[in-house]
Amino acid sequence: MNLSEPHALYITLTLPTVFAAILIFEGLNQVLSHKTIGWVSAFFGFAFLVTVWLTYFALSG
Structure with missing residues (x-):
C-alpha cells in the first residue's frame, strides 16, 4: 500500500x-x-494510539 x-x-x-482519542476521553x-x-x-x-503511530512510522519508513 x-x-x-x-x-x-x-x-x-x-x-x-480518532478511535483512540474517543477511548482516552471516555476514560x-x-x-x-x-x-x-x-x-x-x-x-x-x-x-492503541501509540501502536497506531508506531505502525504508521514503521510502514512509511
Whole structure:
C-alpha cells in the first residue's frame, strides 16, 4: 500500500487515531465521574494510539 495516497493515510492513521482519542476521553470522563474503571479505558486508548503511530512510522519508513 502506498502511504502517500490520501485514502491510505486516512485508513491507516486518521480513523484509528480518532478511535483512540474517543477511548482516552471516555476514560477520562469516567475518572472524573469517580469511576475507577475509567483508567483502564484511558490506558487502552493511549496504548492503541501509540501502536497506531508506531505502525504508521514503521510502514512509511
